[in-house]
Amino acid sequence: MKIETALFELSKSELRHKKQHDKSKSYYAHIPKVTIRNNQVYLFAYDDLVTKYADLLNLASLNDKPAIMLQKHSRYSYVPYHIHDYIEITYVMHGSLDEIIEGKKFHLTTGSIVFLNTQTIHKIGKTTKKDIAINILIKKEFLSDQIISIFPSQAPLAAFFVNCLSIENNQPDFFLVENCHDIKPIILEMIREQYVNKSNKEEILDMLIKIFFLRLLRSNSYNIYNSNQSQINKLLDYIAVNFRNITLNACAKHFNFNPNYLSTMIHNKTGKTFKQLVLEKKFKYINYMLLSSDLPIQEILDNVNVSNSTYFYQKFKKKESCTPTEYRHYYKKIRSTNDADLNWLLKE
Structure with a gap:
């Protein structure tokens, strides 16, 4: 045919x-x-x-x-x-x-x-x-x-x-x-x-x-057709794409900014530091992969260049009140029981 x-x-x-x-x-x-x-x-x-x-x-x-x-x-x-x-x-x-x-x-x-x-x-x-x-x-x-x-x-x-x-x-x-x-x-x-x-x-x-x-x-x-966005949104998009390996100096070079100026602008516009924004993106990715894949947790961390796993586990437990393993098992069980949508599980 x-x-x-x-x-x-x-x-x-x-x-x-x-x-x-x-x-x-x-x-x-x-x-x-x-x-x-x-x-x-x-x-x-x-x-x-x-x-x-x-x-x-x-x-x-x-x-x-x-x-x-x-x-x-x-x-x-x-x-x-x-x-x-x-x-x-x-x-x-x-x-x-x-x-x-x-x-x-x-x-x-x-x-x-x-x-x-x-x-x-x-x-x-x-x-x-x-x-x-x-x-x-x-x-x-x-x-x-x-x-x-x-x-x-x-x-x-x-x-x-x-x-x-x-x-x-x-x-x-x-x-x-x-x-x-x-x-x-x-x-x-x-x-x-x-x-x-x-x-x-x-x-x-x-x-x-x-x-x-x-x-x-x-x-x-x-x-x-979303290209009329502000400079800060372009910065945030760039961080969203490159969060795995991004550094403040590399980001500043890409946008032709002085690193100190870029750091101050990001904080003034978002109320967060450059490091906090990158960490948030990494957490979002890690949470997503915990629920949507069966990859080992260490492999997920390696994918986003989290070198200090002890520091990450401390931050994760403080944020989610459980370990990554517990988080994965708990929400996958809910999803299996309720046929819940992944968007529902991850929404703020």
Whole structure:
């Protein structure tokens, strides 16, 4: 079967939307609404999509549950303002797509890719038969060190995904990459793997998603639409990406600041020292990995260059009132019992 040809065929839902486009709005009567920044919008939940849609293609699993999925955007459908509780990547494979994101209208053409963090309000305009877009839906838990580590530390995409990983960061954020035509064969190959019942499927898909991200790094057409942030936010983003090995002197050199001036500015703007900010990021990462992986604790510490494990254990017990081992066992037990979401476990 030729995958690209199959994608152009109208599905049952697309035929229904084409015939009764306005009536498709009734579907949203069953979708919950939430208030975000004084706007009432629909909430698309990852787990609900897994349950409702048979056309979602599972790319990777986490604890035997889908963690990354592919979905062809349903043409002719009405998609009002909404947010997700997952990260969404939309790739325009053919034709075009109009999307309004946080009040800004974008005309996405073939080869465009949009990355949307959770809490980002957006809507999609009506599409026609020639407009093929593929959505990649990613649970935050999947964006582990395994994925983040393939990005060069200063890559804009690294900063975007690190921010998405930050459980405490539920601010709207989006990122546009244009003219990524060499991504198309990778997307088609991912879809093809879903239809081929052969061995090593999971390993192949794992490699393909990494190749997908690495190919993106070749693009020179980044448009970062949160780039109007203040200098202190740029500093915080830089710390978020480089927290494993960062030093005050290296950070100051990157931003062409005197180290003493940088230290004072950070303290004045945040009320915290440079060392405290870095330590907070390390703690967030360690907490996350304790819950989302089975890696030995020492290996997790080594990954973020915690050389004094005794000092870390003292700090951890003071902060969490338990040891890292106890923390891992306790919260994994809660999650197993209540089917709790990792975001709930880590929220402040």
